[in-house]
Amino acid sequence: MDTSGSERIDMNRRLRNALKGLTAPDLKRRRRAMEPFVRATFEMFIRYLYRYLGNEIECEDVLEDVYADIWENPDHLRNVTTEKQLLRTVYLYYMRKRLREVYRRINRNLYLSQQSLMNLVAPESGVLEMLSQSELQQALHRTLSKLKARERRAIELWMEGASNRAIANELKTTVGAVKMLEFRTILKLKKMLHATADEV
């Protein structure tokens, strides 16, 4: 029995119903719809935020405000019909605003301009941003296989959580050379991933 398919349909129906309740004019109905909405979207949203923050605690704090903002003003979600569209809308209208505020306070005494900080933490959404988690994995798998063995190994080790020193030891080179290799490989990955994302 294919349970994954039925789960997907069930989840979509739940999400659709929650969205319907969430965009109702009645505040109490919106509040009731919040629980199924959070249940249906929590994993998707928190993993998405993790890309920019890399920290579960900060992701939770941002997401709490994002959901409250959605409850307060759900107008942007009125015409959403697909999960992808939902993620894009939530990112553009709710998440970005909150992401911009995360490090704003600590940046007051730093040298980075607010604009650069915004670009770093809450960038404009590009092609890659709109890929789902499974699409991301597929695109990455395909792209990594096209890299040279040394480049692929460096990225794989980095993604396993290895330090630059450990990667340098594994590749029998210096930390400086590893940093340069990673930098070049990342730029190479960008070109390749954009080509792959266009195909998806």
Added chain:
Amino acid sequence: MSYINREIQELLVDYAEALRDGSIPVFLKSLTRVEAKTITTSSEFWDATEIVQFLNGAGFADKAVTPNVGLFISRVDAEITSRLKQATPAASSLRDKTAGTKQTSYRHKTSD
């Protein structure tokens, strides 16, 4: 991150490491004036950050320990209650003005 005026590739790798380890504030605080300027003017850095964030999503987002959804829902509910409370005084004072001296009490649902 103890070097002074790191090259752009070092800055990117340090940013990637900070993002992976969830310590972006440490990276931001480590930037010198020159490094901040280098970052701002380098198109390669901005090109590469998109991929670093993508790799973070593909490599580590699944490993992130997410909280219990039930507990998180109560946090969201509490936040909504708090916003309602903030909005209530303005609304009640408006009501008092229009309806004389009528007193209204509000009970807010709290969840555990």
